Each structure stands twice: as structure tokens, then as C-alpha cells.
Amino acid sequence: MILIVDDVPENVYSLQKVLEFHGFQVDAAFSGEEALRKILSKQYVLILLDVQMPGIDGFEVAENIRGFKKAKDTAVVFLSANYTDINMIIKGYNQGAVDYITKPVDTDLLLLKVKTIYKLYEAKQDNSRQNQEILVLYEHAKEYNQTLLNKIDKFKQVFDLAGVAQWEYYTENERFVPSAQLNKLFNGDEDISVSKNDFFGTLGISEDSLLGQASNAKEIVRMNCQLERNLESKGLKVLLQPEYEDEKLKRVLGVVQEIDNSPI
Template identity: 50%
Template sequence: MILIVDDIPENVFSLKKVLEHHGFAVDSAFSGEEALKKILTRSYILVILDVQMPGIDGFEVAENIKGYKKAKDTAIIFLSANSTDTNLIIQGYKQGARDYITKPVDTNILLLKVKSLYELYESRQATTKQQLEISALYEKEKELNLLLSKKVEILEDSLRLAKIAGWEHNVDTQQTYASPEAYHLLDLNPEKDAFNLDLILASLKPEDRKRLMGSNDKATFEFALLYAGANGQEKQLKYFIRVDENDGQKKIKGVVQEVGLNSAGL
């Protein structure tokens, strides 16, 4: 909404008629005091403000508007009958005016300036809305990541309690990834010992190694064995190993589980 402030009613009514004809919502005030009261209770996109008014003049009104948090984004266009006093114009801009128009008002120029300020306001509002949406998405992402982190933590704790760990070996790149629990089950030091496919193969029987490495895509194997850790203590382990080929890459994926004596099948 636009607020027109002028102590001469004829000026207010003529501008109001023009702006309303072009689709703008317009309010009016006939003194600086009345304008300030309205600005305290309503939100205005633009204030068209006469400079020279009795009582509180336009400059004082503008200065007060700058102090209102609610009106900090309200644009001001000053109207002045004096077109030659540059000091008035400079003072107007110092008081926060977005533009300055001299009387008698050229309505075509006024409409161009009003439309420009409205477009700027709408652009700023769209940007603010977008920033709020991005901020909301960011907060949602943080919540989801926190929830996912908690779920991963719970899953890792569950696997640790069940003494289950996973690993994956890329045959083409010869890179192997193993979960922290895999190192623990095999009594390895993550900072010193390497977890790789050779380590797994070395613990298998020769015929099982040959069967595994010669297997086709989607083949799954289960091996039960005794494993002697670094401390010399034997563990009964089960390996569940699967061979996958996707996009020309061959991967060997495995799960290792420490089992009880009776369930090891040995």
C-alpha cells in the first residue's frame, strides 16, 4: 500500500485518483503527525511525502520512519514545490528518500518511479522468501543428517554387539574398504595393519580360494573357519562373500561374523 502525505487535500486526492486508476492501493494523511500514527499501525511499501508542511514537516517524518523497525523497508518519495533548492534535495536523500519529485507533479514520471519501486520491493520480497526457503531446507537437511547419523550409529552399535562387520574389494582398482569392526574382529590395528583381499584369501582353504576367485557375477559363498589373531587366540568366524559385476567393474563384497563354538559348523 502507498501512503500519500500532504497538508493540501487537493494534492492528495489528485495523486490518489491517478494511482488507484493504475491498480495501486492508496491511503492518505494530511499532516506529519497523522502520517506517523498510521505508519505505526500499518505497513506501507511506499510513502509519497510532501516536504513543506506545518507542524512536523516531511524531513522530520522521514527521520522518524527510519527509526521504526516495522517501516525499515518502506521507500520514500519526497514532493517539493521548490525545484531549485539543491540543499532541500540533498537533505531529502540524506533522510532516506529513494527519489525526489517537484511540484506540479508529472503523473507519468510519478507512475514510472512508483512502478520501479514496487518492482524493487517485489524482487526484494522474492529474494527474502527464497532465502527463507533455502534456510528452511538447510535446517531440514541438518535434521535429516543428524537423524541419519543417529541411525548409522545405532546400526554400527548393533553390528558391534552382534560381532558383524563388512568389507568391499574392487578387483580393478585393487582398493579395499573395511568397516572399523572388521579390523576389530580380525585383531588388526587400523593405523598399522592393512585390510585387503589377500588377508581374507589367506585364511581360506586353497579349494575355496579357487572357487571364489573363479566365480561368476552374483555368486555368494559361505565359509566357516578358525582364525588366529595377532594375540594368537583362535576365533571361529564365518565369511559371507558375494561377487558383483556392474558397469564392467568386478567387486567382491564380504561380511565377517564371529560365531559361537556350536554354530561355527566346524
């Protein structure tokens, strides 16, 4: 919305008629005091502000609204018959004006300036909304990440308490990936990785037998039963879970638990 401030009603009505004809919403104030009251209660894109008015003049209005929250993005264009007075022009810009237009107003020039100010205002609002959306997404991501970290920490505490450790074996490159809990279980230190050979040796199986039996869904059940019997005396319980892709073994997941440390 545009606010026209002028103590001469004819000046207000002529500008209002032109602007409304071109689709702009327009409000009017006929004194500086009335303008300040309206600016406090409404938000305007642009204020067309007459400089010379009795009582509170245009310069005082501009100075007073600097601290208004509702006017922080509002553009001020001064209207004056004394356009040639350089001191008044400088004063106008010092009070926060974005432009200075002489009277009588050239309506074509005014419309050009008003449309430009509206485009700048809308671009600023869009940018502000985008920044706000990004900020909200960022805060949500922070909350999600913190929740995830808390869950991971709780799972780690539970696994440590239960003596549970995990590992993965990838068939494509024969890569063995022990978890920190598995390293701690076998080496007493999370940062010292247990080797593939040492681990399979403890289980009493070879890499070839793991690949052979895990490639067959029925055989993996038999292997789990065999491991349970073999490792019971060592105080360990092991469960293997194969993963397939296009009916080919892709990965073997494993869970190892120290029976003696289990709270069950």
C-alpha cells in the same frame, strides 16, 4: 501499497486518482501524525511524503519511521514546492529519501519513478524469499546430515559390540574394500587395512573360487554353508551376498562376526 501524505486533500486525491488508474493500491494520510499511525499498522512499498505540513512535517515523519520494522523496505519520495532549495534537498536525502519530486507533480515522471521503485521492491522481496528458502533447505540438510551421522555412529557401536565387520569385493577390478571394523577385527587397528590375500586365506577360500561360486546363485548358498563349517572352530561366522548386473556378478558383499563377542 502506496501511502500519500499531504495536508492538502486536493493534492492527495489528484495523485491517488492517477495511481489507482494505473493499477496501484493507494492509501492516504492528511497529517504527519496520521501517517505515523498508519505506517505502524500497515506495510507500504512507497510513501509519497509532503515536506511542508503543520505539526509533524515530512522530515520528522521520515526520521521517525527509520526504526519501524514494517518500514524497513519502504521507499520514501519527498514532494515539495521548494525543489530549488538545496538545503532541503540534502536534508531530504539525509532522512532516507530515495527521491525528491517538485510540485506541481509531473504525473508521467511520477509514474516512471513509482514503477521503478516497485520493480526494485519486488526484486528485493524475491531475493529475500529465495535466501529464506535456501536457509530453510540448508537447516534441513544440516539436521538430516546430523541424523545420518548419529545413525552411523549407533550402527558402528552396535557392530563393534557384536563383533560385526563388513567388506566388499568388486569383480571388475578385483578390488577388495575392508571396513574399519574388519581391519580392527583382523589387525587390532581400524587404520591398518587387512590385505585381500590374508583375508581370503583366513576364510580358507581363494579369489578364483569366490568368483566361480559367487557367479552362480545356487553355488553361493553352498559356499556359505562351507564357510560356516570351516570357520566355526575359529570363532567366526561369515555370510556372503553377491550382487548381479545383467546376470553378471558385479560385487560380493560380506559380513564377518566374531561369535565369541556376540551378545546373543
